[in-house]
C-alpha cells in the first residue's frame with residue numbers, strides 16, 4: 357500500500373516535521389489512550405500521559421533508535437512508564453478517583469488508526485486460562501507496576517517466589533496467545 | 543551481593559528502585575550478561591500485554607489540546623535556548639509560544655483560513671483554547687469586498703497580544719507590506735506587519751508593549767510601500783472601531 361512506516365515517520369519527527377508527529381498521533385491515539393486508561397483509570401490522567409509521551413517524542417530527539425525494537429513496542433513501553441509515574445504521583449496525593457463521566461465521543465476510525473480487536477480477543481482468552489491468582493499477579497506487576505515486595509505482601513507470598521510466579525504466568529499467557537494465532541504485527 | 547543485584551531486575555523494570563539503587567543497578571546491568579538476557583526475556587514476555595486494553599474512544603477534543611501543548615512547548619524551548627547564553631535579554635514571555643501555537647494549530651486544518659465575517663466565531667476558537675480573548679473585532683473593507691478577518695486582543699499572564707488573521711488579501715509586490723496600527727484619537731501606533739501567502743492569507747501576533755493607559759479607539763491596516771514605518775505612509779485599507 358506504500359504506507360509510510362512508523363519508523364519513517366519518526367525520522368521525519370526528528371527533523372521537526374509536525375505533520376509526521378500528527379500522523380503518529382492519529383495512528384496511536386486510541387491504542388495509547390485505551391492502554392493508559394487501563395493503568396490510570398481516569399480520562400484526565402490518560403490524557404496527561406499521552407501528552408507527556410508526545411512531548412517526549414517531539415522534544416527528546418533520538419529517544420527512539422532502531423536497536424530499541426519495533427517503534428510500537430517502544431511507544432507502548434514509554435506510555436506504560438509515564439502512566440505508572442503519574443499513578444505514583446497521584447496516589448501520594450489522593451485516593452484513586454474513578455472516572456464516571458468519561459466522554460465517549462465518537463471519533464472517526466480511519467485506516468490509519470491502529471486497531472487491536474483480534475489481539476485483544478486472543479489475549480483475553482489466554483488470560484482466562486490463568487488462575488485468578490495468576491491474573492491478579494499479572495495485573496499488579498504489569499498494569500500497576502508494583503514492586504516484588506508489594507506483590508509478595510498483597511498476595512501473601514514469600515518474596516523469593518514472586519518473580520518465578522510472574523514469569524510462569526506470562527509464559528503461559530504468551531504460549532496460549534501464540535497458539536491461537538499469528539504473532540502481533542505479522 | 544551479586545545475586546542480590548540480579549534480584550532487583552523486576553523492580554528496576556517497574557521503576558521501583560531509589561535513585562541510588564537505580565544507578566547501581568544500571569551499572570550492574572551494563573556488565574551482567576545474565577541480567578541483559580533476562581531483560582530481553584521480560585521485554586518479550588510483556589510485549590503483547592498492552593493489547594489487553596479495552597478499546598476506548600478518546601475525547602474528540604483531546605488531539606487539539608495535546609498537539610497544541612506539545613508544539614507550544616517546543617517553541618518555548620527554542621525561544622528560551624538563546625536566553626541561557628545571552629544574559630542581558632529580557633525574560634522570555636511565556637504567552638508568546640502558546641499564541642504562536644494557536645496560530646500553528648489553525649494551520650493544521652486545511653480549511654481554517656477561509657475567512658469571511660460570518661466565520662468570525664469559528665476563527666476565534668483556537669486562540670481561546672490557550673488564553674483569554676479580551677476583545678475581538680471583525681476587519682473588513684469598503685472597497686475590497688472579499689478581504690476580511692479578525693483582530694483579537696488576547697490576554698495571557700498580564701500581557702496583551704494583538705492577534706490579526708486576515709484572508710483574501712490582495713497580493714503584494716516588491717517590498718510592499720500590510721502594516722497594522724492601533725489608533726488612539728488621531729495618533730497611530732505601529733502594531734506589526736504581515737505579508738499574505740499565495741492564497742491571500744496572513745496573520746500576525748503582536749505583543750502590545752505600549753502602556754496599558756492607552757485607550758485604543760480603533761485598529762487599522764494600511765498598505766505600505768516599505769515595511770517598518772513609524773507612521774502610515776500608504777493607504778489605510780481597513781479600519782475597525784474598538
Ligand SMILES: [Zn+2]
Nearest residue numbers: 548574576577
Ligand atoms: Zn545480574
